[in-house]
Amino acid sequence: MLPTDPTKKISFTRCIKEGDLVIVYERHDCMKAVKVCQNSAFQNRFGAFKHSDWIGKPFGSMVFSNKGGFVYLLAPTPELWTLVLSHRTQILYIADISFVIMYLELVPGCLVLESGTGSGSLTTSLARAVAPTGHVYTFDFHEQRAASAREDFERTGVSSFVTVGVRDIQGQGFPDEFSGLADSIFLDLPQPWLAIPSAKKMLKQDGILCSFSPCIEQVQRSCESLRLNFTDIRTFEILLRTYEIRQWRADCGQGTGGGSAGSIRHKRKQHLIEGSGEKENPNNSTVMARPNGEARGHTGYLTFARLKCLS
Amino acid sequence: MRRQGATGEEIVEALIANSATFEKKTSFSQEKYKLKKQKKYAPKVLLRRPFARSICEAYFKKNPARIGFLRVDTLSLLLSMGNVAANSDVLVVDMAGGLLTGAVAERLGGTGYVCNTCIGDSPYPMDIVRIFNFSNEICKSIVRASVSDVTSQSETSEQSDQLESACNMEIQSNEQKSSSVSMEDISLSSENGVSDLILEANHSPVNKISKSHKVGEKASQETLKLWKENGFSSMIVVAPELDPWSFVKDLLPLLSYSAPFAIYHQYLQPLATCMHSLQVRKMAIGLQISEPWLREYQVLPSRTHPCMQMSGCGGYILSGTRTATNASSQQ
Numbered sequence: 276m277l278p279t280d281p282t283k284k285i286s287f288t289r290c291i292k293e294g295d296l297v298i299v300y301e302r303h304d305c306m307k308a309v310k311v312c313q314n315s316a317f318q319n320r321f322g323a324f325k326h327s328d329w330i331g332k333p334f335g336s337m338v339f340s341n342k343g344g345f346v347y348l349l350a351p352t353p354e355l356w357t358l359v360l361s362h363r364t365q366i367l368y369i370a371d372i373s374f375v376i377m378y379l380e381l382v383p384g385c386l387v388l389e390s391g392t393g394s395g396s397l398t399t400s401l402a403r404a405v406a407p408t409g410h411v412y413t414f415d416f417h418e419q420r421a422a423s424a425r426e427d428f429e430r431t432g433v434s435s436f437v438t439v440g441v442r443d444i445q446g447q448g449f450p451d452e453f454s455g456l457a458d459s460i461f462l463d464l465p466q467p468w469l470a471i472p473s474a475k476k477m478l479k480q481d482g483i484l485c486s487f488s489p490c491i492e493q494v495q496r497s498c499e500s501l502r503l504n505f506t507d508i509r510t511f512e513i514l515l516r517t518y519e520i521r522q523w524r525a526d527c528g529q530g531t532g533g534g535s536a537g538s539i540r541h542k543r544k545q546h547l548i549e550g551s552g553e554k555e556n557p558n559n560s561t562v563m564a565r566p567n568g569e570a571r572g573h574t575g576y577l578t579f580a581r582l583k584c585l586s
Numbered sequence: 587m588r589r590q591g592a593t594g595e596e597i598v599e600a601l602i603a604n605s606a607t608f609e610k611k612t613s614f615s616q617e618k619y620k621l622k623k624q625k626k627y628a629p630k631v632l633l634r635r636p637f638a639r640s641i642c643e644a645y646f647k648k649n650p651a652r653i654g655f656l657r658v659d660t661l662s663l664l665l666s667m668g669n670v671a672a673n674s675d676v677l678v679v680d681m682a683g684g685l686l687t688g689a690v691a692e693r694l695g696g697t698g699y700v701c702n703t704c705i706g707d708s709p710y711p712m713d714i715v716r717i718f719n720f721s722n723e724i725c726k727s728i729v730r731a732s733v734s735d736v737t738s739q740s741e742t743s744e745q746s747d748q749l750e751s752a753c754n755m756e757i758q759s760n761e762q763k764s765s766s767v768s769m770e771d772i773s774l775s776s777e778n779g780v781s782d783l784i785l786e787a788n789h790s791p792v793n794k795i796s797k798s799h800k801v802g803e804k805a806s807q808e809t810l811k812l813w814k815e816n817g818f819s820s821m822i823v824v825a826p827e828l829d830p831w832s833f834v835k836d837l838l839p840l841l842s843y844s845a846p847f848a849i850y851h852q853y854l855q856p857l858a859t860c861m862h863s864l865q866v867r868k869m870a871i872g873l874q875i876s877e878p879w880l881r882e883y884q885v886l887p888s889r890t891h892p893c894m895q896m897s898g899c900g901g902y903i904l905s906g907t908r909t910a911t912n913a914s915s916q917q
Contacts, residue, residue: 335845336909377659383696
């Protein structure tokens with residue numbers, strides 16, 4: 276997935292090969308991750324797609340089924356992976372992920388500690404941010420989930436930058452071997468204040484910590500615990516509002532409902548457009564945008580803090 | 587009192603002593619009063635290592651027009667949606683004074699390239715890149731190329747030579763990044779925010795091994811050839827004054843197949859028309875217009891609530907992935 280491997284990097288010359296992971300795109304809200312296998316076929320409501328048809332084509336191609344339906348094959352990225360991965364736990368989405376990476380000041384070469392791993396959504400993006408010289412050490416107390424996460428990282432090709440450990444960070448803290456070595460720490464735990472003393476030991480001078488909590492009570496307790504050894508404590512909430520577009524064609528009379536009100540409106544609109552002498556737009560159409568009806572109201576609070584330097 | 591040489595603390599004490607209403611205030615209110623007076627008479631300043639997030643926040647607060655009103659969460663989304671990672675070749679249109687170029691270069695960590703291109707003849711200013719205080723390695727990864735250079739891969743013309751002399755900047759860069767020094771208390775007085783950052787970049791620490799390296803050198807023929815063969819890994823556009831579709835249609839073919847892109851604009855309408863045009867021509871899929879919303883919270887015992895002030899708009903982003911178009915599928 277990451278361009279650090281020159282043979283895997285996307286380019287005009289790179290084509291889909293046996294064993295590649297592709298993202299099958301049906302619609303923007305319907306995608307699946309599929310491993311390409313010479314003799315396999317992919318089935319969906321558009322028909323059956325033979326993998327052998329895919330091999331040799333560039334990523335981004337449109338491919339057809341036996342029934343003439345089509346899908347697109349995309350190269351995997353951490354963003355697409357977040358949208359297709361199997362949810363073993365609630366995951367973080369792009370808005371929170373991108374903000375966390377920015378605020379943790381992650382660049383290639385950084386060492387990041389994370390707990391809990393969950394479904395590995397954020398972990399994949401952390402790996403991208405620190406590769407090829409950095410590393411992500413992620414911990415989850417649930418052995419099965421840790422194993423599934425390891426499998427996913429193999430599948431997406433980031434396993435050389437991620438090490439998954441099974442550990443109860445709330446109870447035991449992070450392993451001593453990382454003391455003073457971590458550039459950043461990310462906590463997504465039910466009781467993060469229990470892990471904060473350990474986090475303090477792990478962080479380098481001026482290192483940054485982030486704690487993600489859905490509930491404000493958790494945030495309050497975490498901040499109280501942070502005040503002792505951390506500074507620049509800031510809490511944020513970030514959401515994404517998406518928009519949909521529609522083309523409004525005045526000459527087709529695509530108005531709201533029937534009745535005289537509708538036709539008068541469309542006639543007036545036509546008149547207006549003719550009046551302005553629009554030659555460039557012979558279709559007399561405008562594109563309009565409006566927010567999507569469905570919106571996410573809340574994911575969690577992000578609390579950031581910097582380790583205090585003792586002078 | 588200041589003229590007599592009294593310290594800030596003493597002035598604040600005197601103000602409190604002379605204030606008629608101080609005694610009657612609640613303890614919360616007293617604290618607030620004290621902080622306010624301290625900020626004015628005894629400002630404390632913290633030096634911090636410059637990083638994309640702090641530079642963006644500082645400019646957004648003090649001079650947002652310079653960076654096209656690009657808020658920090660919007661910038662972070664652009665970097666994610668643009669799949670910026672080590673070893674990528676990222677094409678950028680940066681009319682945010684160099685903030686975007688710097689942020690991308692920071693995430694590339696010295697590998698790959700940021701190609702700063704411009705629509706038209708005059709290259710865009712990249713002064714803000716200096717503030718990042720990049721090492722030589724990272725500076726080398728920041729290059730310029732005009733649209734004509736990248737599309738036609740022409741031999742160096744006189745015009746492009748003039749471009750080079752106009753935009754080369756000398757940068758004092760060090761091997762080590764300047765480390766932050768923490769003072770007793772942490773109030774980065776906002777009035778000093780931006781000037782402190784610039785100060786830090788110019789007053790390089792005592793380390794005398796400073797080589798000057800030019801940021802924004804013209805891309806070499808070799809590099810141009812590489813981009814022509816492989817395509818760019820992704821594209822990020824911050825051009826709040828221009829209509830996106832007018833140049834995106836020319837830049838998109840420069841991206842590798844299945845490469846992601848993200849276009850920022852202050853206004854929704856131009857992005858809506860751009861999205862529609864891309865859809866109709868099947869040049870991209872997974873198109874989405876997003877608007878980020880960011881709110882900060884004050885978390886204090888019994889006084890936890892969202893902050894009173896909030897940024898109303900961080901702009902809009904059109905993101906998508908380039909398809910592998912053949913001549914046949916284009917109408």
